[in-house]
Amino acid sequence: MLLDLRTITLSDLPSPKGHFIIGxxxxxxxSTKHQFLEDAVLTCGPLFTINLVGKRFVASAIPELNHRILKLRPQQFRRLPKIDSVLQEMGIKGVFNAEGEDWKRHRRLTAESLSTKKVKAYYPTVLQxxxxxxxxxxxYATAGKQIDIQREFMLFTIDVTTAIAFGYELDAINEKDAIFxxxxxxxxxxxxxxxxxxIPIWRFYKRKKDKQLQQSLHAIEKTIYSFIKHAKATLANHPERHQQPTNFLxxxxxxxxxxxxxxxxxYGNIFTMLLAGEDSTSxxxxxxxxYLSQHPEMIKKVRKEAFDCYPKTxxxxxxxxxQQLSYANSVVQEAIRLHPTTTQQIVQANEDCTVLGLHIPKDTRLILLNRYPQRQDExxxxxxxxxxxxxxxxxxxMHRKHHPDIVKGFGGGPRFCPGMHLAMAEMTTMISMLCKHFDFSLSISPEAVTEKHSFIVYPENLYVHFxxxxxF
Known part of the structure; x- marks a missing residue:
């Protein structure tokens, strides 16, 4: 950290050029807001402000500051209240949007339900x-078909997440139950x-997409509540399931x-799992x-590890x-370093506080640009x-500079993602399996693949051949 944060006043920070009124x-x-913010670091430095229709946000690409802020949640910092407001309007109240003591209640329950011990019990579902x-x-390989890999992995993670979340065998992989x-x-x-x-237009006027949202929320809610009722009956009839549950619910x-x-x-925590488990892992x-499509030597290295570990299956x-797939695990970690699904986190100060010498007034909104330092030679x-x-x-x-604590692919501090162990198990197993059975290459040039920011950042226009x- 080169800046002396003690000498900085937030009101004096630079800002990239913006519109006079809407900033x-x-x-x-x-869909490229993350790139706009990272580009602004080059012109404004690692600490700057942006204006969103009169609301000021402080953006930080200083990993030490961001790390400390994340550690101070939920007492001194919280998620942007608007996120909680939007989710609660949709009937979602779970560990993702809970705060303070309420968050601690949710966290204890979800952390235990996604512990390493529980993930081990869920592993047969991942494998299936x-x-x-x-x-x-x-x-696809036999037919020589070009694969929309992002979509295929999305279908896979939907199947995994719904099965593990509440025992629902969706079979999205084979295009079944597409409505859900x-x-x-x-x-x-x-x-x-x-x-x-x-402006929350939907609170005053329901557009077509707002009406469609209500229909989708009602359908998902009806499905999940039916599974809650079924799971209660199952636990009552099979007390042994209390010690060996078959799914997250x-x-x-x-x-x-x-x-x-x-x-x-x-219900809120089940929905949170669906929200976090689908897009991010895919x-x-x-x-x-x-990346592997551009490095066939790495595919061969993952393949050799697979044959050494499970030669006959x-x-x-x-x-x-x-757990023995160390190189496949390294491949996953390196991709998360370069392309974390969440490139930034937005928080708000609960009180006046000083972090690493920087005075942050109450209600200050901060955008933590976590991905930026992960890609820096520093x-x-x-x-x-x-x-x-x-x-x-x-x-x-052999690497003089290697700071894994900088990587925030699963968040940081007390509120790091409780689904980390499950996600790593899914990804490590999948990559090892695919490399054992296939070579693969990009169907288009690497430059034609772009990033798109929706709820998470995902690759667009990514097509491969297997x-x-x-x-084997």
Whole structure:
């Protein structure tokens, strides 16, 4: 950190050029707002302000400051209140948007329900969905079909998430029950749109898309509440499930043995899992394929590890085998460093406070540009290059600069993502399996693949070809 934050006053910070009245709103609401903010670091420095229709936000690309702010949640900083307002309007109250003591209640329950022990119990579900997608990709490879990899991974993660969330066998991979998936996509798109809207038009006038949102919310709510009722009956008839729940909903209800949480709160946490588990994991998997498609030598290295670990099976059939896939895990971590699904986090100060010498008044809104330092040579050697080896325990000494604590792919501080272990299990298993069975290459030039910011950042226009290998 080169700046002396003690000498800085927020009101004197520089700002990129914007509109006189609406400020930087046109750039911020676009699908490339993350790139606008990162570009502004080059012109304004690592600490600057933007104006969104009269509301000032402080943007920070200083990792030490951002790390400290994240550690001070939920006491001194919280999510932007508007996010909570939008979600609660949709009937969603869970660990994602809870704050203060209420958050601690939700966090305890969800953290235990997504612990390593529970993820190990969920692993057979992950494996089953991986094998289903493997079969589908084999048919694509035989036909020489170009694959929209982002969409295929989205269908995969929907299947995994709904099965683990409440035991719903959706089979989106094979294009079954597409209506449920379409409802989810409608909701996720509107969450993103409403959180950045300067005026809540939907509260005064219901547009067509607002009416469609209500229909989607009603359909999802009806489905989830039916599963809550079913899960309660299952636990009552099978008490052993309290110790060995088969899905996240059963685990939540089992942990809620004192009845501290209402069905509304249970519903909110199930929906939060759907919200967090679909787009983020599918996006990360897609970026991994993007990089591996340009590095066939890395595909071969993942493949060799797979054959060493599970030589006679198509997939790593046990959670213990998955844990041995160290190079596949490094590939995943490197993709998350370069392309985290959440490039920034927006928080607001609960009180006047001083962080690393910087005075931050109450209600100050801050945008933490977490991805920016992850791509800087100050923290990682050859920071813009895809080098999975930097994450190997026996390889780090060859890299003079390696600061894994800078990476915030799963957030940071007390509010880091509780689904991290599940997401890493999904991604590591999937990548190992695919590299064991296929070579793959981009169908278009790497430059033609672009980033798009919706609720998360995902690759657009990413198409690949899979070729089956004869070694298995």
């Amino acid at each position: 930087h709103y046109p750039q911020f609401k676009s 969905k991986c094998e289903t997608l493997l079969h589908k990709f084999k048919t 998936q379409q409802h989810l996509e409608q909701i996720f798109a509107m969450v993103n749109e409403r959180t950045v809207a300067p 059963e685990a939540l209800l089992a942990e809620n043995n004192e009845g501290d949480f209402s069905d509304t709160e249970v 996006s990360s998997l897609s970026w991994i394929i993007y 198509a997939t790593p059939v046990s959670y213990e085998q998955h 923290y990682f050697d050859k920071a813009t290059q895809f080098i999975p080896e930097r994450w190997g325990a026996d390889q780090c000494p 070729t089956a290998v004869s070694s």
